Amino acid sequence: xxxxxxxxxxxxxxxxxxxxxxxxxxxxxxxxxxxxxxxxxxxxxxxxxxxxxxxxxxxxxxxxxxxxxxxxxxxxxxxxxxxxxxxxxxxxxxxxxxxxxxxxxxxxxxxxxxxxxxxxxxxxxxxxxxxxxxxxxxxxxxxxxxxxxxx
Numbered sequence: 001x002x003x004x005x006x007x008x009x010x011x012x013x014x015x016x017x018x019x020x021x022x023x024x025x026x027x028x029x030x031x032x033x034x035x036x037x038x039x040x041x042x043x044x045x046x047x048x049x050x051x052x053x054x055x056x057x058x059x060x061x062x063x064x065x066x067x068x069x070x071x072x073x074x075x076x077x078x079x080x081x082x083x084x085x086x087x088x089x090x091x092x093x094x095x096x097x098x099x100x101x102x103x104x105x106x107x108x109x110x111x112x113x114x115x116x117x118x119x120x121x122x123x124x125x126x127x128x129x130x131x132x133x134x135x136x137x138x139x140x141x142x143x144x145x146x147x148x149x150x151x
Contacts, residue, residue: 002094002095003092003093003094003095003130004047004061004091004092004093004094004095005061005062005090005091005092005093005125005126006047006050006053006059006060006061006062006090006091006093007044007059007060007062007074007077007078007081007088007089007090007091008047008050008053008054008056008058008059008088008089008091009056009057009058009059009081009084009085009087009088009089010056010057010058010085010086011058011081011084011085012058012084013044013058013059013060013081014044014060014077015043015044015045015046015060016042016043016044016060016077017043018038018040018041018042018043019040033065039067039069039070039073040073041064041065041070042062042063042064042065042070042073043061043062043063043064044060044061044062044063044077045060045061045063046059046060046061047059047060047061049095052096053091053093053144054089054091054146056089062074066122066123066126066127068119068123071119071122071123072119074122075117075118075119075122078090078114078117078149079114082114082149082150082151086150086151087111087148087149087150087151088148088149089146089147089148089149090122090125090146090147090148090149091125091144091145091146092125092126092128092130092144092145093105093130093142093144093145094130094131094142094144096142104141105141105142105143105144106141106142106143106144107143107144107145107146108128108143108144108145108146109145109146109147109148110146110147110148111147111148111149111150112147112148112149112150113149113150113151114149114150114151117149121147125145125147128143128145129143130142130143130144131143
C-alpha cells in the first residue's frame, strides 16, 4: 500500500506527461528526491480506483515532487476542468483494498472556490500526514484529505 494524490471529477480528465525524461536521484540516507526541478516534470495518469474514495466518475493520479511552479500548473489544470464540471476534488489518501468499520479512514474535507485556491492549498494537501491524526478511539485509522474546488 502507498500514498496517492489524485484529482477527481464528473467529467473526463486529461492525462499529462513531461515533455522529456528528467534525471531522478533518490537519497535514502537523507530522504531527499532530486528530479531536475523542471516545472513540467510531473505525471497525471488515469486512476481507476476512484470510486473506492468518492462518487466522482473520473480521476487522474498526480505523481510529482511538489514545487510552486508545478502547483500553479495544477491550478490551471483544475480551472480548465471546471469549464466542464461544477467542482473538482483533490484527494490525498492511503491506497486501501478493504476496511472494516473500525479501520475506515478519518476524512478531512474542505470546500473552496477556484478564486480562493492558492499554491498553499495544494502544498497543504500534498504534505498532509496520512498516519499522524488517527481517531482517538481507533488509533490505527489513516487520515484522508479531500479539497473540493468549485467554480
